[in-house]
Amino acid sequence: MPRTTDTRKRLLDATAELFRRQGYTGTGLKQIVGHGAAPWGSLYHFFPGGKEQLAAEAIERSGRRYQRLLQMVLAGADPPSGIRDFFRLSAQALEASGYADGCPIATVALETANRTDTLRQACANVFQSWLATIIVALTDWGVQPAQAGQLATHALATYEGATLLSRTLRTTSPLTASGELTAQAVAAAPRQPPANT
Amino acid sequence: MPRTTDTRKRLLDATAELFRRQGYTGTGLKQIVGHGAAPWGSLYHFFPGGKEQLAAEAIERSGRRYQRLLQMVLAGADPPSGIRDFFRLSAQALEASGYADGCPIATVALETANRTDTLRQACANVFQSWLATIIVALTDWGVQPAQAGQLATHALATYEGATLLSRTLRTTSPLTASGELTAQAVAAAPRQPPANT
Amino acid sequence: MPRTTDTRKRLLDATAELFRRQGYTGTGLKQIVGHGAAPWGSLYHFFPGGKEQLAAEAIERSGRRYQRLLQMVLAGADPPSGIRDFFRLSAQALEASGYADGCPIATVALETANRTDTLRQACANVFQSWLATIIVALTDWGVQPAQAGQLATHALATYEGATLLSRTLRTTSPLTASGELTAQAVAAAPRQPPANT
Amino acid sequence: MPRTTDTRKRLLDATAELFRRQGYTGTGLKQIVGHGAAPWGSLYHFFPGGKEQLAAEAIERSGRRYQRLLQMVLAGADPPSGIRDFFRLSAQALEASGYADGCPIATVALETANRTDTLRQACANVFQSWLATIIVALTDWGVQPAQAGQLATHALATYEGATLLSRTLRTTSPLTASGELTAQAVAAAPRQPPANT
């Protein structure tokens, strides 16, 4: 069973990358197998559920990967700084990629929100996992759970929207501006003294 | 000949409505003419540029319409309250439509950000017009122009992202939470006394 | 209106010819458009119902054509001789075509008998029309209606089965043998003296 | 290793059953292994010749089985009554199965008559074996060999065609009508007194 080649993963990675830039309907299966260097027959071997199953797993996968990135950045500093860093990092990556690599699932999320419930749910799960990650960072820092939920939602929403604007306007200013303001909002949150540690 | 305009507008309206829910690639021309009650041949008569031209004009049109809505809401109160109202109104409309009617161009904006520059530009123009509207409201209220730009961008980004999250998670809480926090951020903005008026 | 090219008819003729030799599932749409010299896009223009609609109309068309042939042969002599002639003619045509051109709809009828009811019904209508033609010939000749129905059914069944056997065994003997015996059965049918006329 | 035979037979039985209802091209290998509860790998182990070999053996197998049934029915009475019984029995079975279970190989025979000679030959062999069975019954009964061949061919052809019509028209009347007339034709055949035995 280590005999399983990495074809399946290559397929998922190619799918995730193309979805990030072109969305769900804009990406054809032909393009995926072409980009991911996988043969046609393999696709329906690994994903008998077709495009939808492939998409669901790709979403899940890139969601986890992005979550790890988020955790890393948040672990590097206190939440306000971490959030600011995350926005800044995203701005850099976005610009470096020619404004192509934004949130890996935002486009798919919007496209599928009212089409296929399976994919909508997959995107929802990803967003929930990101929110949970932020909430943990905030509560660890002393923010009250009730407040932390709202703040995390706000931060994520702002990040998504700022990325959207940055991609469309082709300028990083929305990401930097919103990063700063979101960091301030977090910094202003009432919190009980973080014990000590 | 002003009667020909009718078909043209019906076509644009149908396009805008379908784009809002299904995005660009997810909407077929057949579906548009079916939904908009226009004959097939008319489409390429009014829009010789094909789907792209039709999309560009539809984006522009729904952008203007949404801008008027924004202006109305902002004119009804001071900016913090106006922004809060706009988020709340959007949340209601979103929920009432089964989480289908969010920002009319967000999906298209993400889909086309790195595909066709014509449509990206059309979306960018719409966003710019919305930003200008917010900026006017803020500066009229006494916010410094430099600050107003950042605040407007932040508010719009947050609105877009909150809508995205609300649609995917099927709950209005992102819109309400972010509306409140955004209103607070605006309220906290330093401003010079509004002259008098 | 003479402006409609004959593409539609060519499509139907090609379909009928291929169905006769290869059946329904064995014939691809690609093959049809290739064989019938029609462009791909035309197919779904003329037959929006897809393969099924195309098949239904092709069945109907070749059914009518075959009915006219049957009428002609039966009109040429009294029923026993006419039936014998029809079997003999079919045997000749079958052999001349390399045992390819048998009953134009038999294969499709068997394939679709328990799959798609639309096509089954189309085949049933064709068979009914052939039966009606035979019955008319028999009653005109003086056979009692009740008897005529049974005899016609028997003759048609025998023709179908004999064609099947001839094609599979690659010999015309089933058609000639059954033609003779069927003619005898018809000749032996009690009939009231054909008035005179 | 007589246990291996089990899988092989299940495969053949599933194939035969599906072919009877859907024909050759209409039946996929996936469906066969699904229906016959056999693993994928086994298929090409037992039938390295692929679908064609599997089909040939399935045809042969169901041909033999049907031959035994025919023998049994013919052995139960004199040929005219036996033939009438066989038609009647078939009519009952056909109706009971929702007009699905007709001749087990007729559809395949028509489909493959001009496609793959291997399968055409397999079907031809089956028909020959059935004819031989009928001929034996007839000659045992005293019909001259030359006449017996023609009569048997006629009876089989009529049976096949009547089944076809019954399936398509969804009524057993063709089978019952033709059964009666065929029995009469056999009864009318000149024969030398059956010796005695």
Place this chain on the structure above:
DNA sequence: ACGGTCGGGACAGCCCGTTGAT
């Protein structure tokens, strides 16, 4: 011998966005 995973094109039927002629 037998079972199974994985890989490999070819092609299925369907629908897309577009255009020439009217």
Place this chain on the structure above:
DNA sequence: ATCAACGGGCTGTCCCGACCGT
């Protein structure tokens, strides 16, 4: 101002090897 007509592209499934595990 309209529509018949057009190719190309979509997703999905076909039947089939090769290479592993027993």
